[in-house]
Amino acid sequence: xxxxxxxxxxxxxxxxxxxxxxxxxxxxxxxxxxxxxxxxxxxxxxxxxxxxxxxxxxxxxxxxxxxxxxxxxxxxxxxxxxxxxxxxxxxxxxxxxxxxxxxxxxxxxxxxxxxxxxxxxxxxxxxxxxxxxx
Amino acid sequence: xxxxxxxxxxxxxxxxxxxxxxxxxxxxxxxxxxxxxxxxxxxxxxxxxxxxxxxxxxxxxxxxxxxxxxxxxxxxxxxxxxxxxxxxxxxxxxxxxxxxxxxxxxxxxxxxxxxxxxxxxxxxxxxxxxxxxx
DNA sequence: GTAGCTGCAAACTCTTTGCAACTCT
DNA sequence: AGAGTTGCAAAGAGTTTGCAGCTAC
Numbered sequence: 203x204x205x206x207x208x209x210x211x212x213x214x215x216x217x218x219x220x221x222x223x224x225x226x227x228x229x230x231x232x233x234x235x236x237x238x239x240x241x242x243x244x245x246x247x248x249x250x251x252x253x254x255x256x257x258x259x260x261x262x263x264x265x266x267x268x269x270x271x272x273x274x275x276x277x278x279x280x281x282x283x284x285x286x287x288x289x290x291x292x293x294x295x296x297x298x299x300x301x302x303x304x305x306x307x308x309x310x311x312x313x314x315x316x317x318x319x320x321x322x323x324x325x326x327x328x329x330x331x332x333x334x335x336x
Numbered sequence: 337x338x339x340x341x342x343x344x345x346x347x348x349x350x351x352x353x354x355x356x357x358x359x360x361x362x363x364x365x366x367x368x369x370x371x372x373x374x375x376x377x378x379x380x381x382x383x384x385x386x387x388x389x390x391x392x393x394x395x396x397x398x399x400x401x402x403x404x405x406x407x408x409x410x411x412x413x414x415x416x417x418x419x420x421x422x423x424x425x426x427x428x429x430x431x432x433x434x435x436x437x438x439x440x441x442x443x444x445x446x447x448x449x450x451x452x453x454x455x456x457x458x459x460x461x462x463x464x465x466x467x468x469x470x
Numbered sequence: 471g472t473a474g475c476t477g478c479a480a481a482c483t484c485t486t487t488g489c490a491a492c493t494c495t
Numbered sequence: 496a497g498a499g500t501t502g503c504a505a506a507g508a509g510t511t512t513g514c515a516g517c518t519a520c
Contacts, residue, residue, distance in 0.1 A: 215474090215475095216473090216474060216475065216518080216519050216520070217519080218474090218475060218476080218518075218519070219518095220475080220476070221475090237509080237510085238509090250476095250477080251476090251477090252476070252477045252478070253477095253510095254476080254477065254478075254479095254510090254511080254512085255475080255476060255477075257509090257510060257511070258475085258476085258511090258512095261510095261511090271409065273407040273409055275405070275407055277484090277485085277508075277509075278508080278509060278510090279509085279510090291448075291449065291452055291454060293454070294457055294458075300452060300454075302448060302452060304444070304448055306444055307441075307444060307448070310438070310440055310441060310444065311461070311463060314425075314436060314438055314441070314463065315425065315463050315465050316468075318425055318434060318436060318465075319467060319468050320425060320427070320434075320463070320465035320466065320467055320468060321465050321466045321467075321468050322463055322464075322465045323428055323464050323465050323466055324428075324463075324464040324465075325461070325462060325463045325464060326460070326461070326462045327445070327459070327460070327461045327462075328459060328460045328461075329445060329448065329449050329454070329456055329458075329459045330456075330457050330458040330459060330460075331449050331452075331454035331455050331456045331457050331458075332454065332455045332457055333453060333454055333455075334450075334453050334454060334455050349499090349500095350493085350494050350495070350498095350499060350500065351494080351495095352493075352494065352499090352500060352501080353493095353494095354500080354501070355500090371484080371485085372484090384501095384502080385501090385502090386501070386502045386503070387485095387502095388485090388486080388487085388501080388502065388503075388504095389500080389501060389502075391484090391485060391486070392486090392487095392500085392501085395485095395486090411483080411484080411509090411510085412483080412484060412485090413484085413485090
């Protein structure tokens with residue numbers, strides 16, 4: 203049982219074959235797949251899986267905070283496992299998503315929220331850019 | 337003719353009654369209205385306006401960069417005039433959207449993009465928080 | 471055994487679009 | 496006059512849901 207499956211079980215979820223498949227797909231994905239992407243990849247492992255189950259499972263995982271749902275101004279959602287905290291730079295020419303971390307930013311965002319009288323629960327920074335010519 | 341209307345005219349758009357109405361609604365809105373919100377407010381000024389025109393107009397204004405389209409993880413878009421540059425803190429308990437600016441952040445985000453080899457075109461920071469108890 | 475889960479298909483929400491009529495320039 | 500714009504209704508995405516059957520516990 204993977205640690206992901208363990209966390210699901212602890213939350214009281216039944217570890218069905220479909221859920222294992224979807225968790226495996228997410229674990230094997232280094233990118234930020236859309237629901238459709240997850241569905242396509244899951245179908246390769248279990249041809250009988252339905253997209254409704256993928257939607258339902260991703261919503262569940264999002265509620266459990268095992269997964270992060272992104273809306274990169276594209277009109278649909280992308281998902282990724284909630285392992286390490288990071289942000290995204292979206293290449294406007296290729297659509298490629300680059301991950302980055304920045305400790306200065308982590309400090310700054312806490313400070314901004316506090317100054318506004320808020321406790322920070324979540325936050326997102328997205329940069330949209332074009333590759334610099336060398 | 338308002339400055340907004342002027343910028344539209346300069347872009348070669350016809351200043352129809354509907355467009356003037358929508359621009360007026362946007363100018364009068366201090367919040368971040370959804371398409372439906374803009375439509376409701378516009379209807380009070382011109383009962384015959386259609387939601388298709390609101391969608392079309394907001395898309396146009398977005399292309400012209402007169403307006404910013406947001407997706408605050410809600411499943412639909414919100415719009416605001418692109419006057420001054422700022423970011424948003426979304427109150428998770430009330431849904432209220434608070435605007436803020438931060439010059440440190442402006443410097444930092446440029447630096448991050450540059451270090452990743454990118455020219456920054458656009459960016460978004462969204463904080464999600466709960467009000468601190470006094 | 472049974473509450474929870476699934477696949478299917480239908481429904482729903484948000485958004486876009488084809489078209490004939492209309493209107494700004 | 497004529498290209499751009501509009502309202503309407505239909506179509507298109509993406510997502511959710513009711514239901515009967517199935518399955519993990």
